[in-house]
Amino acid sequence: MNGLPVIDMKAINKTFPGVKALENIDFRVQENEIVGLVGENGAGKSTLMKVLIGLYREDNGEIILRGEKVIIGDPREAAQMGVGMVFQEGCLLPNLTVAENLFLCQEHIFRNKGLLSVSEMIKVAEQQLKRVELEVNPRAYVRDLTQACRQMVEIVRLLWLSSISGVENPVLILDEPTTVLVSNEIERLFSILRHLKKETSIIFISHRLEEVVELSDRVVILKDGKKIAELPRDDAQIRKIQMLMVGHELAEEYYKESEQTQPGREKVIEVEGLEIRGKFEPADFSVRSGEIVSLVGVLGSGKEEVCRCICGVLRADAGKVKINGKEIKIDSPKDAIRAGIGYIPSDRRDEGLALQMDVMSNISLIVLRDMIRAGFLQVAKERKETSFWVEHCRIKTPSLKTLCNNLSGGNQQKIVLAKWLAARVKVLILDHPTRGIDVGAKEEIYRRIRMLASEGMAIILMSDTLEEDIGLCNRMLIMKDGKITGEISCPVEDKPTPVDIISYMV
Amino acid sequence: MGKNNRRNLKSIMAKGERELTGYIRRIPAIYISLLLLFIIIVVFVSINRSFLSVYNLKTIGNLTSILLTVGLGQGLVIMTGGIDLSVGGIISLISVVYLLGLKTFGYLSFFIALIAACGAGFLNGIIYTKAKIPSFVCTLGTGGIFVSITYLLSEAPISVPPRHFHYLDVVNGSALGIENGWLIALLVTGCYFILQKYTYMGRTIYSIGSNERMSWMSGIDVRRSKVYAFILSGLGAGVSGIILASNLYSGSAIFGDLYVLESIAVVVVGGTAITGGAGGILNTVVGALIMSVFKNGMTVIGIDVYAQQTFLGVLIIIAVAITFDRSKVMVVK
Numbered sequence: 001m002n003g004l005p006v007i008d009m010k011a012i013n014k015t016f017p018g019v020k021a022l023e024n025i026d027f028r029v030q031e032n033e034i035v036g037l038v039g040e041n042g043a044g045k046s047t048l049m050k051v052l053i054g055l056y057r058e059d060n061g062e063i064i065l066r067g068e069k070v071i072i073g074d075p076r077e078a079a080q081m082g083v084g085m086v087f088q089e090g091c092l093l094p095n096l097t098v099a100e101n102l103f104l105c106q107e108h109i110f111r112n113k114g115l116l117s118v119s120e121m122i123k124v125a126e127q128q129l130k131r132v133e134l135e136v137n138p139r140a141y142v143r144d145l146t147q148a149c150r151q152m153v154e155i156v157r158l159l160w161l162s163s164i165s166g167v168e169n170p171v172l173i174l175d176e177p178t179t180v181l182v183s184n185e186i187e188r189l190f191s192i193l194r195h196l197k198k199e200t201s202i203i204f205i206s207h208r209l210e211e212v213v214e215l216s217d218r219v220v221i222l223k224d225g226k227k228i229a230e231l232p233r234d235d236a237q238i239r240k241i242q243m244l245m246v247g248h249e250l251a252e253e254y255y256k257e258s259e260q261t262q263p264g265r266e267k268v269i270e271v272e273g274l275e276i277r278g279k280f281e282p283a284d285f286s287v288r289s290g291e292i293v294s295l296v297g298v299l300g301s302g303k304e305e306v307c308r309c310i311c312g313v314l315r316a317d318a319g320k321v322k323i324n325g326k327e328i329k330i331d332s333p334k335d336a337i338r339a340g341i342g343y344i345p346s347d348r349r350d351e352g353l354a355l356q357m358d359v360m361s362n363i364s365l366i367v368l369r370d371m372i373r374a375g376f377l378q379v380a381k382e383r384k385e386t387s388f389w390v391e392h393c394r395i396k397t398p399s400l401k402t403l404c405n406n407l408s409g410g411n412q413q414k415i416v417l418a419k420w421l422a423a424r425v426k427v428l429i430l431d432h433p434t435r436g437i438d439v440g441a442k443e444e445i446y447r448r449i450r451m452l453a454s455e456g457m458a459i460i461l462m463s464d465t466l467e468e469d470i471g472l473c474n475r476m477l478i479m480k481d482g483k484i485t486g487e488i489s490c491p492v493e494d495k496p497t498p499v500d501i502i503s504y505m506v
Numbered sequence: 507m508g509k510n511n512r513r514n515l516k517s518i519m520a521k522g523e524r525e526l527t528g529y530i531r532r533i534p535a536i537y538i539s540l541l542l543l544f545i546i547i548v549v550f551v552s553i554n555r556s557f558l559s560v561y562n563l564k565t566i567g568n569l570t571s572i573l574l575t576v577g578l579g580q581g582l583v584i585m586t587g588g589i590d591l592s593v594g595g596i597i598s599l600i601s602v603v604y605l606l607g608l609k610t611f612g613y614l615s616f617f618i619a620l621i622a623a624c625g626a627g628f629l630n631g632i633i634y635t636k637a638k639i640p641s642f643v644c645t646l647g648t649g650g651i652f653v654s655i656t657y658l659l660s661e662a663p664i665s666v667p668p669r670h671f672h673y674l675d676v677v678n679g680s681a682l683g684i685e686n687g688w689l690i691a692l693l694v695t696g697c698y699f700i701l702q703k704y705t706y707m708g709r710t711i712y713s714i715g716s717n718e719r720m721s722w723m724s725g726i727d728v729r730r731s732k733v734y735a736f737i738l739s740g741l742g743a744g745v746s747g748i749i750l751a752s753n754l755y756s757g758s759a760i761f762g763d764l765y766v767l768e769s770i771a772v773v774v775v776g777g778t779a780i781t782g783g784a785g786g787i788l789n790t791v792v793g794a795l796i797m798s799v800f801k802n803g804m805t806v807i808g809i810d811v812y813a814q815q816t817f818l819g820v821l822i823i824i825a826v827a828i829t830f831d832r833s834k835v836m837v838v839k
Contacts, residue, residue: 313723337725351723354716356783365713366724368706377704419724 004067005030006171006201007052007083012061014047016406021047022058023225031169034193034202036216036236038209040245040410040438043222045205049173053078053085076105082167084158088176088436090150094143099125101142102157109164128156132192148185151177152192159200172196173203178211179436182298190215207438209238221245246440254443255471259450260492263291263474266324268458269341269427271310274319279305280482282319287427287458292449294461294469294490296501297479303462306479307429310460311343312336323426337366342425344416346432346462352416353404360386360400362415366423389418394444410441417448428452429460434468446472466498478504535777535785535829539792542825546796550803557806564685566802568753571691572746574794576765577772578698579627579742581790582735584773585702585715587782588634588641590736593743593769595652596626597762600747602656605664605757608673616676620744626652627740631733649766656759663758677752687749694745698738699787707734715782743769771822772797777829796825 007029014022022044029035039045050056052063054072063070065081072078075085092101099121103110110120125138134152142150155172162170174193178186193202193215206212212219219236221229221244229244268289273282280302287293295303308314310321312333320327321339328339336343345351353362363386364371371382386400393414397407404412413433420428430449434442449472453459463469469476470490478486478501486504488496550557576593583590600619607615626648634644666674677687702708710731713721722728746765751757770780776793778785800821804814 311723333723334725334727343723345723350717351720354713354720354783357713357716361709361713365709365721365726368709372706375705376700377706377709379704 005064006066006169008064009048009052010062010064012048012051012063013059014051014056015059021225022051025061025222025225025227027220027227029171029201029203031201032197032199033217034197034204034215036212036219037203037205037222038207038212038219038241038245039222040408040440043245043438044225045222046175047225048222049085049175049203049205053083053173079158079161080165080167082162082165082170083173084161084170085173085175086151086154086158086177088179090147090154092142092150092153095141097139097141098129098136098145098153099138101153102128102138102160104157106161106164128160129153131159132156132196146185147180148189151181151189155192155196159196169200171201171203173205175205176207176436177204178206178208186211207436209241212236213238213241242439245438246443254446255468256446256450257471257492257495259454260292260474261290261450261454264289264456267322268324269310269460270320270322270325271306272320272322274306274309274321275317276305276309276314277317279314280479283484285477285484287460289426289456289458290453291475292453292459292461292473294463294473294476295479296462296466296469296476300481301479302482303479304431307343307431307460307462310336310427311341311429313343337423337425340424340426341429342420342423342427343429344420344431344433346435348409348412348416353412353419355405355412356403358401358403359390359395359397359407359415362404363389363419363422366419385422386418389422393418393421393448410437410444413437413441413445417445421452425457427458427460429462431462432464433461435464466501470495470498470501476501480504536789536792538829539775539777539789539796539825542828543792543796543799546800546803550799550807553807557803562802562806566798567685567688568749569798569802570794571685571687571749572753572765573768573772573798574691574791575694575749576743576746576769577776577790577794578694578787579739580769581773581776581778581785581787582698582702582711583641583739584770584778584780585782585785586711586732586735587715587718588732588735589770589780590630590645590739590743591642591766592626592630592645592649592652593739593746594762594764594766595649595656596623596740596743597747597750597765598757598759599626599652599656599659599762600744601751601757601761602660602664602759604748604751605666606659608666608670612673613676615673616748619748620741623740623744623747624737625740626744627737628733630740631736634736635729635732653759653762660757660759663756665756671755674752674755677749687752690745690749694742695787695791698742701738702787707731711735712783715784717783768797775822775825775829796821 005028007027009025009027012022012025025048027048037045047056051058052072054074054077063072070081072081078084093104102125103121107116110117122138129136129138132152132155134149134156136145136149142153145153158172159170177189181189196202204212204215213236216236217233219231219241220227221241223245231241266289267286270286272284275282283306295306297303305314309316312330312335315331321330322328323339323341328335330336349355360382364382367385368377371378371385383400390397390400395411395414395418397411404415433445449459461469461473463472473490476488476490477484478488488501490496556562576597580590580593600623603622604615604619607618611618630645630648633648634641637644677690679686682689702711710721710726713726714728714731718728747762750761772793773790774780775796776785776789776791778789801818804817809817
């Protein structure tokens with residue numbers, strides 16, 4: 001490593017009301033280095049990065065950029081100093097073209113006699129896109145691009161911003177870039193990042209440790225706002241990192257296979273000929289009490305639509321759903337909930353909870369009706385009921401009145417779970433329940449799923465990785481091009497391997 | 507180096523501003539609104555003592571009752587993320603309906619007017635949710651319809667013949683030592699407070715404003731709650747129209763014009779977010795007090811009538827800038 005680090009954050013502290021988010025963190029990035037940043041949700045990764053790009057202001061500590069002490073006011077200033085971040089959710093405007101997005105707020109560079117020279121913008125955009133070998137028309141609208149393309153455009157935008165500010169070796173921060181990508185896209189992203197490494201430094205945040213280990217030159221591990229370890233590439237093994245992140249040895253059987261129970265005899269939910277034309281073909285399956293059934297399939301296989309149809313978010317064109325042998329009519333989520341079907345969506349922010357509402361109101365939302373007596377809400381009952389679930393699901397929150405916005409992703413997910421458990425549903429559909437949450441919280445969710453199954457709940461699962469599906473489920477339904485094409489049973493003693501299953505999927 | 511220093515200085519300045527406003531915003535909006543109200547009162551009193559005279563306090567009370575009742579309903583609609591531009595039309599309509607009704611129904615006219623007001627609100631809610639058009643557009647249309655109906659009921663402004671004055675004592679009398687109109691406004695406030703905090707519908711109004719899609723997916727009948735909010739908005743405007751008509755002993759199709767924007771101002775000055783999901787009944791109460799005290803105070807200290815609108819505009823902007831709780835709202839529209 002050659003001498004001066006590009007970024008040198010020294011003894012950074014940051015406190016939020018009630019939480020010490022960062023405690024004396026030293027964080028350094030060298031030139032042409034890829035640093036992996038890992039930690040559980042709420043460990044302080046995002047906070048540290050937000051301090052770095054000026055979204056938060058550190059309480060004390062200093063940031064030294066290329067040997068010079070700086071104060072970074074906002075992301076725009078950060079970009080001018082050559083530090084940029086690609087956010088998890090992405091921040092391009094879908095209704096503008098690629099070129100317009102690339103040069104957003106910097107259009108004055110292309111001003112010619114008071115008007116913008118579009119041809120010039122297109123030309124520069126093409127040059128810039130070539131840097132990452134991205135074959136995309138600068139005139140295309142961002143809404144028509146794949147997630148992978150959008151990410152690339154964002155990266156190109158950050159590179160260009162720092163280059164016009166005359167900064168060499170800019171720093172790119174990628175916050176969980178792979179969550180929204182499929183495997184060949186991830187490989188492509190990695191090869192581009194390795195290529196970009198020659199002229200940039202990269203900070204890579206991900207929950208998928210295999211990826212971090214594969215890509216990074218150095219891995220920095222945060223826990224509870226403190227830096228607890230820094231491992232050079234050769235020393236970074238997944239097992240070791242997991243242990244450091246969680247703070248204790250992980251259980252040998254990650255998916256708690258030994259707790260897998262035999263499903264009961266009675267079918268809780270039966271789906272017969274359910275269909276949405278153009279999305280998926282008539283589907284027939286059933287789930288018994290205490291059974292965990294995984295729906296697997298690639299993106300676009302129709303598994304999401306099937307689930308959303310059962311829980312009333314999408315309307316079926318034909319088919320029946322029976323609960324405990326009785327046919328029910330599902331026109332909206334309300335009908336599904338009444339029949340005892342719960343759906344935990346993958347998109348927590350938009351569909352799972354209201355971030356600006358407090359923990360209590362979120363958890364009690366579905367069961368609010370049961371807490372009404374003579375027309376009035378019984379606050380004491382609501383408080384009792386919700387605090388029970390907070391404890392039961394081990395939600396870490398300062399109080400019931402804390403806004404969900406101030407909690408970590410893992411805790412938010414537990415709140416969504418608590419909300420549906422409080423509703424005492426018979427069938428629970430879990431749509432990527434562990435997406436974007438850390439190892440510790442994942443373990444907690446797995447434990448919870450096992451517990452629910454042993455209590456007799458019927459569970460339909462769609463999961464982030466095939467390993468997770470195999471590890472958790474009793475039985476697996478494979479979907480391809482809108483059709484259920486196979487069924488594989490996964491008893492504890494004889495779990496299939498991912499390779500067995502992939503052959504069915506594609 | 508020089509360039510860098512300047513850059514640093516600029517960011518330090520930006521930071522200072524951010525920290526100050528950040529600190530202010532950590533205080534709940536309602537306390538800031540209360541402080542603002544207190545400051546306004548102190549300023550007016552120090553300029554003109556007669557601001558605190560019994561007669562003037564009565565004027566303020568009457569104005570507050572009118573702004574508060576219409577603001578409470580508007581506040582509920584705004585909390586769901588909508589807006590009700592038809593409250594002006596409803597105020598006008600109800601002022602005329604109430605006074606016309608006195609001739610034949612006497613005291614009963616009060617309730618007939620309230621039912622009509624709820625009906626107007628219900629109509630808003632139904633059109634809004636069934637036709638699925640933005641509440642802004644929907645109520646813009648119905649507001650015009652209500653004014654038009656008012657004209658059809660009575661081309662000219664109605665005045666109350668003295669022999670019917672006693673009917674208006676429902677509002678103008680003072681049964682418990684204070685004006686009945688104030689008691690009515692207090693009663694409405696109490697009811698709305700309980701409705702919003704301790705009933706199912708009230709809670710769903712809040713959750714819909716926070717995240718409509720999530721609320722729907724949690725089994726809440728979003729349409730019904732919205733209709734409910736609009737009925738309560740119509741009712742609030744109706745009460746306001748009755749108080750206004752009683753205070754002025756007349757009713758007219760132009761009475762409500764002023765109150766469309768002022769009802770919205772009352773809500774946002776109190777710290778409720780115009781995007782929904784934050785705020786509450788108490789915010790509206792403080793907002794109504796600020797607006798009425800300020801409007802009255804300007805007249806008392808002798809500010810030119812034509813200049814008053816300017817000051818009021820400045821007040822609204824400042825009040826919202828310091829009370830609006832941005833931590834709860836991600837996008838400012």
